[in-house]
Amino acid sequence: QQQVKQSPQSLIVQKGGIPIINCAYENTAFDYFPWYQQFPGKGPALLIAIRPDVSEKKEGRFTISFNKSAKQFSLHIMDSQPGDSATYFCAANRWGGTALIFGKGTTLSVSS
Amino acid sequence: SQTIHQWPATLVQPVGSPLSLECTVEGTSNPNLYWYRQAAGRGLQLLFYSVGIGQISSEVPQNLSASRPQDRQFILSSKKLLLSDSGFYLCAWRPQNTEAFFGQGTRLTVV
Numbered sequence: 041q042q043q044v045k046q047s048p049q050s051l052i053v054q055k056g057g058i059p060i061i062n063c064a065y066e067n068t069a070f071d072y073f074p075w076y077q078q079f080p081g082k083g084p085a086l087l088i089a090i091r092p093d094v095s096e097k098k099e100g101r102f103t104i105s106f107n108k109s110a111k112q113f114s115l116h117i118m119d120s121q122p123g124d125s126a127t128y129f130c131a132a133n134r135w136g137g138t139a140l141i142f143g144k145g146t147t148l149s150v151s152s
Numbered sequence: 153s154q155t156i157h158q159w160p161a162t163l164v165q166p167v168g169s170p171l172s173l174e175c176t177v178e179g180t181s182n183p184n185l186y187w188y189r190q191a192a193g194r195g196l197q198l199l200f201y202s203v204g205i206g207q208i209s210s211e212v213p214q215n216l217s218a219s220r221p222q223d224r225q226f227i228l229s230s231k232k233l234l235l236s237d238s239g240f241y242l243c244a245w246r247p248q249n250t251e252a253f254f255g256q257g258t259r260l261t262v263v
Contacts, residue, residue, distance in 0.1 A: 046195070074251055083158075083242050083254030084196070129196060138203065139186060139211075140252050144195035 044132050046143025053120055054151050061115045061146045063130035068111070070132040074140070075104065075115045078127045087128070088115070120150045154179035158243045158255030165262055171216075171230040173258050175243030178224065183245040185226040186252065187218055190240040202226060238262045 045064045053059045063073075074089035090097045090104040090113065097104045101118040117124055127147050131140040158175045165171060177183050187199040198211045200218035208218050215234050219227045226243060243255040 081257070081259075083244075083257050085254065086251040089251060131196075138184060138209075139198050139201050140246075141198070142188075142196035 044130060044141050044143045046130050046146060048146060049144070050147045050149075052149045052151065055121060057120050057150070059117050059120055059124075059148055059150075061128055061130070061148075062112065063114065063132075063143050064110075064112045065132050066111065067132070069134050071134055073104070073106065073113050073130065073132050075102075076129040076131065076142075078129065078145075084129055117148075120148075122150050122152045124148060125150050154245075154247075154253070156243060156245055156253055156255045158258060160258060161256065162259045163261070165233050165260065167235055167262055168232050171228070171233050171237070171260070173228040173241055173243075173260075175226045175228075175255055176224055177245045180224070180245070180247060182223060183247060185220065186244040186246070187226065187228050188242040188244060188254075190242060190257075196242070200228070233262045235262050 047062050051059050071092055075087045076084035077087045078084040088099045088102050088104055090106050092108045095106050103116040104113060106113045125148055127145045129145045130143040133140050155178045184203050186201045188196045189199055190196050200208055200210055202208050202220040205220055205223055215237060216230050238261050241258045241260055244252045246252040
């Protein structure tokens with residue numbers, strides 16, 4: 041129940057494409073779902089986050105879609121650019137809970 | 153503003169040697185502090201977290217230990233490193249009810 045399952049493990053898209061990364065969770069007590077972006081040799085940084093009272097959240101080219109009944113959420117990157125090439129992690133926990141539980145990550149490569 | 157410092161950036165240590173990684177946070181008090189390890193294909197594995205001085209919770213039994221001697225200091229240690237301890241170690245802090253902020257990480261190679 042503490043796991044967050046993320047797919048795919050890696051993803052290659054062309055510039056301008058829309059990569060989609062999916063995550064699923066089991067613990068119905070989770071109510072905070074962030075996405076982190078990590079560049080090689082750096083620590084992860086928050087990209088966008090959502091709470092289950094909304095089904096979608098957009099920030100710039102990044103969109104989270106959330107399906108509470110299916111216990112799934114996904115990250116969409118519109119008009120992807122080579123600079124978006126990075127590893128993306130989804131995470132979850134209870135709002136106010138102690139620690140974020142992370143997925144295993146997706147390595148995205150955007151070719152020019 | 154709050155900042156998190158983690159050092160060293162890289163470390164090469166022989167098997168059986170001790171380890172000490174340090175993390176400090178500035179600009180906040182009584183933060184929740186975390187140690188994660190990142191290994192290829194395994195994502196970010198939570199190792200330890202602390203909600204206050206001297207309060208350490210271990211998530212994964214292993215060859216490592218953590219201590220919090222001061223409010224804004226979190227230390228990851230080992231008495232004798234194993235080859236399997238190699239990885240990218242990340243310290244993070246989390247204010248109440250908000251996102252987690254990560255340090256720049258320490259790349260540890262045990263040889």
